[in-house]
Amino acid sequence: MLVNGVWQSKWDPVQKKDEQGRFIRQSSAFRHTISPDRIAAVTSGDIETLGVKLYVAYICPWATRTLIARSLLGLEKYIPVSIVDPQLSDSGWRFHGYPGSTPAKQESITYIHQLYTEADPDYTGRATVPVLWDTEGHRIINNESADIIRIFNHDLRPVHNSEVDLAPELLLQEIDSFNERIYDSLNNGVYRAGFASTQAAYNEAYSDVFTTLEWLEKHFDNHRYAVGDQLTESDIRLFVTLARFDVAYYGLFKTNKAQIGDYANLSAYMGRLLTLPAFSKNTNIDHIKTGYYSIKALNPMGIVPEGPELDWFGYLK
Ligand SMILES: N[C@@H](CCC(=O)N[C@@H](CS)C(=O)NCC(=O)O)C(=O)O
Structure with missing residues (x-):
């Protein structure tokens, strides 16, 4: 994690715990939305791109929420995605050539924590995915998947005009x-x-x-x-x-x-x-298994189990 903008090499997956040993998840720090001016400019055809990018990991359930919403709402052509390697390195999420991840040479950063320090040089906290990144303003728009899904569904409605409504008022x-x-x-x-x-x-x-x-x-x-x-x-x-x-x-x-x-x-x-392709194509079993079983604190030898074989794997091919 980062402390005052400096990466701490002793990475601890256990995050915080309370006095009874209960796991506590960090709350998300960046909670903005995409600029309404940009949305309007894309809608009116004045500009072509929203100037945003989504950083995700296929292993991560929170990040995958945003990928599925993006696909269901027809936002793939508006919001490019970068996929990190499934294993958390000592320096956190990174682009390091794992099959199915975005090749490192296509990226301007190696580690996700670089986004956090670029957005806030004094950031203290975990460098989590998903990150909705502003490629124009070089800032993190939002790093909370629950918000990102609603931004996609609601705020970007003039852009996608989708028949799908993931959170209808009623x-x-x-x-x-x-x-x-x-x-x-x-x-x-x-x-x-x-x-x-x-x-x-x-x-x-x-x-x-x-x-x-x-x-x-x-x-x-x-x-x-x-x-x-x-x-x-x-x-x-x-x-x-x-x-x-x-x-x-x-x-x-x-x-x-x-x-x-x-x-x-x-x-x-x-x-x-x-x-539905939005669900199947964003479910990468290899990344999920490799990623979770690479958590050293829980699996010191790093051995990834072969099984199980599940009926629904047929949908993923
Ligand atoms: N509240 C966040 C949680 C995101 C989160 O915890 N992501 C995990 C991966 S599944 C992460 O990036 N962990 C890295 C770390 O804790 O250092 C959300 O839902 O967007």
């Missing part, structure tokens, strides 16, 4: 409460289990994860989507965790009461979403 309250219900218990719950530093903190997280998965399995008895009867951002937020569950969390984070493959409704839901 469903907003339900979307927010669904998101809240799954965030701490499941999206972040798996991390709370994986990075717990006491047995009690792990047990608490494990129980939250499976209480929520069991609730979701019932929910999908009579629902096709997370909220309402259309695809929303809640589906994206749920999908990115489910897609990593059996291949990474079940083993590495010890959330091993059951796999998603053991839940009939959740498996069918995954199959339904994966028929």
Whole structure:
């Protein structure tokens, strides 16, 4: 992480913890949106590009939220993407030639932390992805995936004019409460289990994860989507965790009461979403496995398991 703009070489994936050994995720520091003037200029045809770029990692569920939203909303031609290597190096996320990542020679930076210090020379905090970067102003517009999805869906609507609305006004309250219900218990719950530093903190997280998965399995008895009867951002937020569950969390984070493959409704839901290219093409199993299993604190030998083989891998080819 960075302290007053200086990279600390002792990188600790455990982030912060409380006095009971519970994992605490850092809150995001940059919470702006894309300039309305630029959006208007692109919409009116005065300029061609938004002057923004999205930095992501395929391993990262939060970053993948933004990739899926970008694809669903038809923003691929407006927002270029740079994909870092799946392994966190001693200097954090970097471009280092891993297959499927953006070649280093195409990038003006090597490490993601360079964006943070360029944006704020005194930045203190973790250099996380996703980063929505202003290529004109050389600043971080936003580094919070929840915001970035809403910027894409709402603020960029005049640019994409998509038929897809990931957060329709009428469903907003339900979307927010669904998101809240799954965030701490499941999206972040798996991390709370994986990075717990006491047995009690792990047990608490494990129980939250499976209480929520069991609730979701019932929910999908009579629902096709997370909220309402259309695809929303809640589906994206749920999908990115489910897609990593059996291949990474079940083993590495010890959330091993059951796999998603053991839940009939959740498996069918995954199959339904994966028929959409926005979900399948942004799910890179090799990056996910290689990335998670490279976390030395949890897997000192760095051995990446071969399995499991999952039914839905067929959608990824
Ligand atoms: N709140 C952020 C969280 C992003 C985040 O934690 N990303 C992880 C990867 S999955 C990261 O970059 N970690 C690097 C680090 O902690 O040093 C979001 O949702 O955008």
